[in-house]
Amino acid sequence: MFRQMKNSALSALGRRTALPPISWLMQTALARPRLISLAAGFTDNATLPVEISRKLLNEILRSPKIGRPALQYGITAGEMNLRKLTAAHLRKLDSSSFSSSSLVLEQKSRTRTRRKGEDEKRHSPERVMITGGSQQLLYMTLEALCDEGDIVLVEDPTYFVFLSILQSQGIRARGVRLERDGIDLAHLEKILERLKKSGELRRVKALYLVSYFQNPTGVTTSFAKKAGALKVLKKFERAAGHPIYLLEDSAYRELRFSGDDTPSALMVPGASRNVIYTGTYSKPYAPGARIGFGILPEPLFTAVQRIKGNHDFGTANLLQQLLARALETGLYDKHVVKIEKRYGQKARVMKQALAEHFPKSVEIWESGGGLYFWARLPKNVATGIQSEVFQTALKNDVLYVPGGICYADDPSRRKPDHEMRISFGSASEENIRKGIARLGSVLKKFIK
Numbered sequence: 001m002f003r004q005m006k007n008s009a010l011s012a013l014g015r016r017t018a019l020p021p022i023s024w025l026m027q028t029a030l031a032r033p034r035l036i037s038l039a040a041g042f043t044d045n046a047t048l049p050v051e052i053s054r055k056l057l058n059e060i061l062r063s064p065k066i067g068r069p070a071l072q073y074g075i076t077a078g079e080m081n082l083r084k085l086t087a088a089h090l091r092k093l094d095s096s097s098f099s100s101s102s103l104v105l106e107q108k109s110r111t112r113t114r115r116k117g118e119d120e121k122r123h124s125p126e127r128v129m130i131t132g133g134s135q136q137l138l139y140m141t142l143e144a145l146c147d148e149g150d151i152v153l154v155e156d157p158t159y160f161v162f163l164s165i166l167q168s169q170g171i172r173a174r175g176v177r178l179e180r181d182g183i184d185l186a187h188l189e190k191i192l193e194r195l196k197k198s199g200e201l202r203r204v205k206a207l208y209l210v211s212y213f214q215n216p217t218g219v220t221t222s223f224a225k226k227a228g229a230l231k232v233l234k235k236f237e238r239a240a241g242h243p244i245y246l247l248e249d250s251a252y253r254e255l256r257f258s259g260d261d262t263p264s265a266l267m268v269p270g271a272s273r274n275v276i277y278t279g280t281y282s283k284p285y286a287p288g289a290r291i292g293f294g295i296l297p298e299p300l301f302t303a304v305q306r307i308k309g310n311h312d313f314g315t316a317n318l319l320q321q322l323l324a325r326a327l328e329t330g331l332y333d334k335h336v337v338k339i340e341k342r343y344g345q346k347a348r349v350m351k352q353a354l355a356e357h358f359p360k361s362v363e364i365w366e367s368g369g370g371l372y373f374w375a376r377l378p379k380n381v382a383t384g385i386q387s388e389v390f391q392t393a394l395k396n397d398v399l400y401v402p403g404g405i406c407y408a409d410d411p412s413r414r415k416p417d418h419e420m421r422i423s424f425g426s427a428s429e430e431n432i433r434k435g436i437a438r439l440g441s442v443l444k445k446f447i448k
């Protein structure tokens with residue numbers, strides 16, 4: 001009966017949504033137990049905070065009076081206690097990175113922002129929203145901002161699951177060239193100029209930056225570049241007829257094992273109206289507790305809150321209380337210090353293995369935090385899923401993320417296909433060594 005039907009009942013979105021590459025990669029990893037996956041963006045298994053969480057959950061559930069609210073529905077935007085703690089946490093990160101920085105620009109902007117009395121408003125708990133992971137917030141933000149055919153500018157390359165959301169929602173992406181300290185601002189301006197000429201500027205809604213230890217390249221955007229990007233976006237605002245937001249995704253900010261923290265774009269003077277800041281407790285605490293958060297300007301905050309009302313009318317209360325207690329007791333901060341050390345150690349192991357096993361002609365981008373190394377092979381050596389390199393790696397039981405899937409479908413350039421993202425997040429030190437040795441011997445077959 002169903003087979004005779006000519007058309008499915010799926011919506012345009014249901015029909016359009018492609019299988020996200022992440023699902024395929026995860027399935028492949030699970031189906032082959034011998035396989036060492038350097039592909040997954042999973043966090044370190046051995047340091048997941050089991051004892052801390054048990055202690056805190058016991059406290060939350062120690063009596064019916066205290067436990068019941070945690071097991072009840074809550075408020076759409078999140079529990080005010082966690083919103084306050086999150087606001088205070090971000091204020092602390094921003095103010096200490098701001099004062100430890102020696103950039104003249106930062107010092108200047110500090111005086112100016114003080115004058116405008118922005119300091120308090122910038123990290124106001126009223127503007128903080130708690131979500132089911134920052135992924136949910138990214139999805140809802142795009143829903144609130146974009147109609148089908150609208151344009152979002154992204155780093156070239158960028159977080160590939162974000163690209164999947166764009167694909168699913170029918171939003172067009174344009175890639176802005178990425179340099180070692182963030183996007184190429186001249187290129188950003190050129191793209192916007194071109195879109196203005198073609199009459200499409202009004203379709204541009206946001207620039208998305210994964211600004212700390214970027215997924216996939218490990219690049220951190222300097223504060224000067226955040227300020228520069230906001231200046232360029234502001235320049236085109238009038239012609240666009242609406243704000244063009246800087247969507248700053250800080251998912252890896254607290255996985256920093258060397259160097260200083262960088263202030264967020266919220267610290268750029270006069271900018272907080274144009275910045276959407278998203279973050280997560282998944283990476284520094286536990287993805288299984290899946291709590292994300294964001295700071296949103298109006299009218300976006302209200303729009304996203306209403307959309308979240310339809311999605312789930314509030315993130316799981318028990319998990320919010322867990323994170324709130326972890327922050328309140330200082331156990332969260334202690335845990336972050338522990339995992340930073342751990343990732344630093346794993347990154348060193350991977351760096352050493354890469355130096356030992358990878359052909360010298362492979363350019364390696366290393367980072368002071370996050371979960372990834374980015375490897376750039378000679379241009380004629382393809383790394384995509386159909387490529388010989390990928391298929392041989394799979395036969396040899398090692399998996400990486402092909403760089404090509406991190407590039408937007410942007411008709412103005414050819415997609416690079418000679419790079420790979422390699423993660424030290426979830427593999428043990430032993431498997432990092434083994435996995436890189438396997439991958440290195442595969443590469444030596446194709447690169448002289």
Ligand SMILES: Cc1ncc(COP(=O)(O)O)c(C=O)c1O
Pocket residue numbers: 041132133134135136159210215249251279280281282283287290291292
């Ligand atoms: C850049 C980036 N943003 C957001 C997320 C989503 O994380 P979560 O939904 O767990 O907060 C991820 C997850 O890997 C990520 O890599």
